Amino acid sequence: MPGVLITTEVLRDAPGKHVELLEAGGFDIRFAAKCLLLTEEDVLEAAQGFVAIIAGSEPYTDRVLASLPALRIISRNGVGYDQIDVPAATRRGIAVTITPEGNHQAVAEHTLALMLAVARSVVPGAVDARGGNWRRLSISIPLRGRTLGIVGLGRIGRSVAARAAAFGMRLCAHEANPDREFAHQYGVELLALDALLARSDFVTLHTPMVPETRELINARTLNLMKRGSVLINTARGGLINERDLLEALTSGHLAGAGLDVLAIEPPSPDHPLIALENVVVSAHVAALDEQAVNDMATGAAQNILDILAGNWPANGLLNPDVKDAWKA
Helix, strand or coil: CCEEEECCHHHCCCCCHHHHHHHHCCCEEEECCCCCCCCHHHHHHHCCCCCEEEECCCCECHHHHHCCCCCCEEEECCCCCCCECHHHHHHCCCEEECCCCCCHHHHHHHHHHHHHHHHCCHHHHHHHHHCCCCCCCCCCCCCCCCEEEEECCCHHHHHHHHHHHHCCCEEEEECCCCCHHHHHHHCEEECCHHHHHHHCCEEEECCCCCHHHCCCECHHHHHHCCCCEEEEECCCHHHECHHHHHHHHHCCCEEEEEECCCCCCCCCCCCCCCCCCCEEECCCCCCCCHHHHHHHHHHHHHHHHHHHCCCCCCCCECCHHHHHHCCC
């Protein structure tokens, strides 16, 4: 019986439609002994002999892929794929898929949660109240009437825009290939990045982590942002130069930041950004609400079944060139 390995911690031993689909397809489902913060060595040890993997954020480098001759499909339980060497997978005839329809609404909701938490000092206020200090903090930053700059107007960025519009925010976005019909519908002004940063009261990042976007937010771009503005990142930690962000926050140039991702995860306990009262940090959980987890897992399982049945997914196949060398 062919095996499917699941490496995602939130799916460990969890029932659901993804399990039903794979079992009905005749697959033996196994879980990696370690499903959190896997290294290359962990993947090499766990993945031997499996035809497909429902993958988390662990590394699939050329070295790893070369040592997994049975592997045919890496089905990401999510949308980020910066840890997968997609060209190496293509050369080895390994299909790589993501679940683009699974988590965009969950991430959008978490983005708004971080915006509100920072703007209204929710976390320090809750800590004070719990400690018996009924301190009325400084006046909050309103969302209504303020400008939200969205860097990346893909599925997540559009979901954020729709929700921010309901808060009465003005919207602008930076996107290389924008959905102009959507932008017109929601009144999203399309701008170059520098213009967006200078215009916005809140900036939220929803762009992929690729070489061109590494440390997109740095001393130069932070200096373009309005004094007293807020930065939100639910995409990838490497989009931000954290030293430069720390300086912008401690100098008072930025009013605050909401970060679901950091450059190195998990961070050290003494990470300087975590210690700041005007920063709200969550542990890379934006996509992990009940519905999104179920939808992503089901989509990842369905991608495996479709490909092995000779039906290529309409959305989410990252390396269509693999079709030329595919052997099911």
